[in-house]
Amino acid sequence: MSRLLVKGARLLGTESSDLLVVDGVITEVGSLAGTSADETVDADGLVALPGLVDLHVHLREPGREDAETIATGSAAAAAGGYTAVLAMANTNPVTDTAEAAERVLDLGRACGLTEVVPVGAVTKGLAGTELAELGLMARSRARVRVFSDDGHCVHDARVMRRALEYLKPYGAVVSQHAQDPRLAGPDACCHEGEVSGRLGLPGWPGIAEEAVVARDVMLARHTGSRVHVAHVSTAGTVEVLRWAKAQGVDVTAEVTPHHLVLTTDLLAGYDPVYKVNPPLRPQEDVDALRAGLADGTIDAVATDHAPHARHDKQHAFVDAAFGMLGLETALAVVSDTLVRPGILDWADVARVMSTAPARIARLAGQGQPLRVGSPGHLVLVDPDREVTVDAGASRSRSRNNPWHGATLRGAVVTTVYGGRVTHTTEREPTTATGSSL
Numbered sequence: 369m370s371r372l373l374v375k376g377a378r379l380l381g382t383e384s385s386d387l388l389v390v391d392g393v394i395t396e397v398g399s400l401a402g403t404s405a406d407e408t409v410d411a412d413g414l415v416a417l418p419g420l421v422d423l424h425v426h427l428r429e430p431g432r433e434d435a436e437t438i439a440t441g442s443a444a445a446a447a448g449g450y451t452a453v454l455a456m457a458n459t460n461p462v463t464d465t466a467e468a469a470e471r472v473l474d475l476g477r478a479c480g481l482t483e484v485v486p487v488g489a490v491t492k493g494l495a496g497t498e499l500a501e502l503g504l505m506a507r508s509r510a511r512v513r514v515f516s517d518d519g520h521c522v523h524d525a526r527v528m529r530r531a532l533e534y535l536k537p538y539g540a541v542v543s544q545h546a547q548d549p550r551l552a553g554p555d556a557c558c559h560e561g562e563v564s565g566r567l568g569l570p571g572w573p574g575i576a577e578e579a580v581v582a583r584d585v586m587l588a589r590h591t592g593s594r595v596h597v598a599h600v601s602t603a604g605t606v607e608v609l610r611w612a613k614a615q616g617v618d619v620t621a622e623v624t625p626h627h628l629v630l631t632t633d634l635l636a637g638y639d640p641v642y643k644v645n646p647p648l649r650p651q652e653d654v655d656a657l658r659a660g661l662a663d664g665t666i667d668a669v670a671t672d673h674a675p676h677a678r679h680d681k682q683h684a685f686v687d688a689a690f691g692m693l694g695l696e697t698a699l700a701v702v703s704d705t706l707v708r709p710g711i712l713d714w715a716d717v718a719r720v721m722s723t724a725p726a727r728i729a730r731l732a733g734q735g736q737p738l739r740v741g742s743p744g745h746l747v748l749v750d751p752d753r754e755v756t757v758d759a760g761a762s763r764s765r766s767r768n769n770p771w772h773g774a775t776l777r778g779a780v781v782t783t784v785y786g787g788r789v790t791h792t793t794e795r796e797p798t799t800a801t802g803s804s805l
């Protein structure tokens with residue numbers, strides 16, 4: 369039997385402060401002075417949230433273990449406060465069979481630092497034409513419930529319709545990378561607007577996202593099935609989502625920390641660390657994304673953690689790979705830019721980074737309120753601790769971190785996964801060697 373005692377935390381919505389986890393399950397909450405334990409965590413002054421759930425990460429294994437592995441990605445997830453991550457299917461080979469999904473599941477379990485949940489491809493090889501083995505993946509040991517061709521858009525309306533119909537009885541969802549390939553082609557690498565014109569970079573207009581989202585919410589309505597919109601990046605998409613939700617369409621959406629903060633102006637120096645798909649947008653879009661998250665139009669924050677090896681990222685802007693790291697910094701970015709100015713409170717953070725994503729992914733054991741009977745997945749956050757991000761100290765195997773050098777207030781101190789401490793930092797120093805980020 370293992371007993372973990374967390375003492376003195378701020379538990380949301382209660383007066384309680386202590387919490388006992390026995391064999392991975394919360395067995396007592398309250399004032400637990402005198403309770404014995406094998407391990408005690410001093411959480412005085414820390415906010416306790418249910419373990420974070422990330423709907424969108426790229427762990428690169430199998431195929432690109434030089435950029436990330438399930439082990440290094442899991443360590444980054446634990447350091448970021450995550451107790452579950454959904455691993456996208458754009459690996460090599462692609463996760464488009466039950467066997468491939470079970471392999472990702474097993475590799476994640478062997479690491480044991482966070483729940484690694486495989487996302488299944490919608491189409492074979494992500495090619496966009498023939499449906500993958502959706503039912504076999506859904507019925508496999510991996511119980512796949514989120515399907516995505518992420519990196520590619522399911523652009524053929526007929527394929528999308530069939531996928532939605534097929535997945536409906538499983539309660540599964542398509543997470544759509546919304547990018548019309550005719551409106552934003554393969555060379556598009558920057559928001560289409562004043563900045564792309566000035567820099568001479570091929571543009572990727574917001575309408576390429578919005579047109580696909582508008583089509584997909586209508587397909588969701590038509591099929592009575594569920595659609596999830598990955599990495600929402602424009603104000604127009606927020607408007608479409610707001611309308612669709614008001615109609616009762618079963619649609620959910622996520623936004624990344626980078627789209628909530630960073631703007632297209634950062635591209636002025638042609639630094640490929642800022643090259644990401646969808647591209648960083650102007651401030652008006654950032655403002656609409658924040659408002660959409662605050663009012664519930666956008667359900668979740670997901671990182672789209674996209675590690676890339678140096679030799680894929682350090683190129684001229686047009687040739688560099690798309691994507692940036694996110695797992696270790698997401699909570700700090702949300703804390704610093706949304707909680708501090710009062711756009712979200714900690715209960716909202718629990719909702720958008722844990723409860724809602726767990727529900728969207730149908731993960732029964734995640735995103736549960738911290739009360740008796742819930743699994744022992746939690747994260748302890750110091751809302752006042754400032755940390756300066758050091759890309760070199762990352763647990764990730766890659767270094768494409770857009771937050772390098774930024775000082776953020778609000779830090780993950782300890783992560784508990786199934787009653788085991790999977791990450792912890794010392795409490796005292798506030799400037800950083802990057803030990804927590």
Ligand SMILES: NC(=O)N[C@@H](CC(=O)O)C(=O)O
Nearest residue numbers: 426518519644645674690691
């Ligand atoms: N976000 C990115 O810029 N890149 C992702 C793919 C994706 O999420 O579309 C990747 O796999 O590197």
Ligand SMILES: [Zn+2]
Nearest residue numbers: 518519545645
């Ligand atoms: Zn994508």
Ligand SMILES: [Zn+2]
Nearest residue numbers: 456518519672
């Ligand atoms: Zn992605």
